[in-house]
Amino acid sequence: MRSILDDVTYSATKAYSYRGGILDSQTITSLTESSDLDELVTKLKATAYADSVSRIDDQYTARKIEKACYEHVSDIHSNLMKTSPGGELISKYYLKHIARNLKVILKSKALGKSDTELEDYVDLYTEELVGRRDLLVKVMTADTLEEAVDSLSGTEFSKDINTALKIYKENPQMNIFDVYIDRAYHTQLVETYSKLNSNLPFSESIAVKLRPIISHYIDSYNVVSVLRAKQWNFDLEQIKEILIQPTFDIKYKKLLDMSLTDDVETAMKMLENTPYKKFLPTSFDNLADSISLLDSNIKKYEYDKFNKVFVWNAFTELVTLALIRVKEFEASNIATIAFGIANNIEKKTIQENLTS
Amino acid sequence: MGVSKITKVSVILPRSHVPNAMEQLSKFDYFHAAQPDSSTYDELLADYSKRSFKFYVRISDIIKELELNLNPGVMDVLKSGYKDSSQTIDLERWPDLMNKLEENASSIVDTFENKLKELHSLEDEISTNEANLEAIKLLSNYSIDLDKITKYNLFSVNLSICNTKDVPEIERSFNNAIFTSSSLSSEKSLILVAVQKSDSDNIDKVLRLYESETFSIPEDLPQNPTEANNLIQKSLKEQLNNIQSLKSEINSLCKQNESDIFSYFELSKTLYDSCELIKRTGELKYFAVINGFIPTNLKSSFDNLFTSWIVIYEDVDKYDHHDSNHKDAPILMNNLPITKSFKSVTLNQGSPRYGEFDPTSLIALSFPIFYGMMFGDVGHGLVLLLFGLFLLYRKAPFLKSWGQMFSISGIVAIFFGVLIGEAFGIELHKVIPIASIAHLDFIEHPIIHFIHRSEGHLASIEISALRTFLKISVLMGIVHLTAGNLLSIYNTIKNREYDELAIETIPVFVMFVGFVFLMFSFIGTEFKIDQLFTSQREAPLFFITERFLPGLTTYLTIPIATLSLYSTAALLAGLFVMVIGKPILIITGRAPKESIAMSMLVHLIDGGIEKIAGSLSNILSYTRLAVLLTVHSSLLIVVNLALDLPLFAAIPMFILLNLIVILLEGMIVYIQNLRLHLYEWFSKFYSGSGSEFKVFPGSPNNSTNSHVKLRWKHAN
Incomplete structure (x- = not known):
């Protein structure tokens, strides 16, 4: 049920208050300078992550710290979900966490990993906040990959x-699960977005206000999926199947044209007369790297774009979505730092791999 | 008074001397650290920073868990006064800070951490036992035999205790299972799951993921539910007693060590902050460089403390913007004790820029006047004054400036109260018990008779008095805004921005003056625009002196038509210079190249709309002074209706309603006053874009520490 405080001013103010807890560059630098995970956790205890990292038992690992950071983001996300106009969209956006866990579980099942190994990697706390652990528990406790997939029947991912699974059996590429889970998640997002509309005459609908973010998500999903599908030699019909409609700034025809090209490089070059030109890598020597680089460029742009929302779209419906995304980047940065420290990676190398 | 002149200092010293330098910095009154960005740290300071930070986090956790108040609340201070609980820590050398922390604080921190750990584990045990007890009671009610339910051939049955909130999710996690639950407490529930024998592994897997515990009567207890029940109850009783005594032990430890906890908390923070500020000491292997700013007048005392090392001084010219240190120079506001309390009003906008006029001293004059006028009433002013004095009497450092602000504003409110002859909304002479004072002429017949009273009628605001106050408000606005414009000219001259002075600051002031006099003319014509340039009537320039000091300015008369002509000329001249000024600078190469037509258009819009219309709205904004006085008096007229009630009800009602008016009006008036200063006045001259001078954490002048004071054995 939506709250009486379902008001843009309230939710945006709340988002700004969370923004106050975002770590500044000096703190991030200081985190990268930690000599071990113990010091990293001590430093995190003086930040907004204090409650989450305090839940970690004494044996610190990079994985546990990463989990704690994502738990912190989920806490904020679930809080904002209850109070934001366009809360349905933010609720659907929460599926991202379920999708992240599902990818881990299904890939582990495919690789025949044990349940105990899985438990370290799956973040049930995130689902606990929205009362949906049952979905993941069913998949986790299934004995085989097929049973796991069966247990999802009736859900939005089914x-x-x-x-x-069908494609995986023919072509055992692990990433296929990623593509299809992402598809399911993005489909939910776009369907909810299409239903958002203002009830008030003469007022801009929430859908219009949220377009800049949703269009970015859907377009970048479509672009990266087409390129990955080409890399895995999907045929046109299969590519059509993973595309999401309605498209926004990268039109459906353009995506089909990309699908019909002979190779990934040509498909990528077709983006040169689109707004995605700025994300194109300069070299195409290694196809997998080129797609990853394009994906990473899109993410860097996202980080900048969403940070600017707090200034250029202040106190609008966009602020809550932007805050959640910026916090995700922050959690991912801390996870990178934790991984780097645990593996004795040089401070400079860690810093180069952070999104900023 | 104003902003202190600043000198940049760079101390160059052998790396091994860094602790000595830290000690001297901690002894010096005003040092603002400004180390350049670098990823190379002094090893010792980085190590101290890490160690002290660990203590800081551990002590913060204890403070948070014990719910201790590091800073007393305002209400507590008002009720029981402010107790200076600071501890003095004697130090011989700077590393003693770390030693004291590790030697003395460790034992306290360890004790509290252990006790709290013990408390949590006891709480967990109690919670488990309570759930077990409830489960056993429930099983006894249903006559369930625990042994039997595990021995079915076709079914696998599991009885577990889980969190109540997880029950729906657990139920949904099982397909084809018999599921039932019963609440044991608000937090714990007992669940029974039965599945086909072939699915029995699944039960354990699922329940483990929800951190549910399979219920069984613990092996060390009798397996008979009734006996187990008795034993658990007994042990629960013991545990409850234990937790009670542990809590009281923690409480008494807390009382004994509270001040130690706070002082070690501040000590760890001071040490951590000091190290963090200085640790980037440069790339040199054997030498460290410490950079910062000090007030120029303290150069000699800085010299005395740092005499053993190389010190380079660079005075930062307040008005030379080309000085590379100018933009980094921190602002040390240097106000008189009496005006200092109004610093917070200035800081709402930010610290003045280095070289910018600090308006605090002027705010100390205008703020209480505006406040007193809007809050004008002898009785309410007296309450405000007494409350201010009470805050000062409580001696809490964080209430001092509020105490002074309230006291001064209260005095001015009394003055305006006398002017209108009102006390608590009653005629002043009626509430003064001393007849000789009550019968003074200005008391009995107030200078401005603001409230009209007649027998059998409700009191009302005297319209002529309201008009007078509106005029006074507008006049105050004009004076205030003129001062703002003049300060803008002063800042521009001081900062040697002569081009800006010629094309913007002076033209804006001339336009403002022209506009003000044109407005006087317009009022003089009784708002008839067609008579503006023809009317030979006397312009109403000196209405205040005419009202209160008749005859003083009779020789200073000017016809409306003449005044209109001159003021319009001034207005247009100002606008003209504004519009053509920038293009001239572009043509002569004194300003960066840009479109001349666009520049003229922008200045025409800026000068014509923003500046002229802005002047009108800014001046009219000051009418709120009179309007809020009216609101205040009107509310008191209503409050005084309570006096018509029977005496037993009248007195409490009168007091209560007056208190409500004081609180409500006091806050509104404060907000409106802030608005007048921050929006109408500051926008004329004040940028507030400077960065505050931050005193070194260990310094004797650091006001953020209220629980610890450092005392050095050696003065030098």
């Missing part, structure tokens, strides 16, 4: 994951 259809796509069944397709993924």
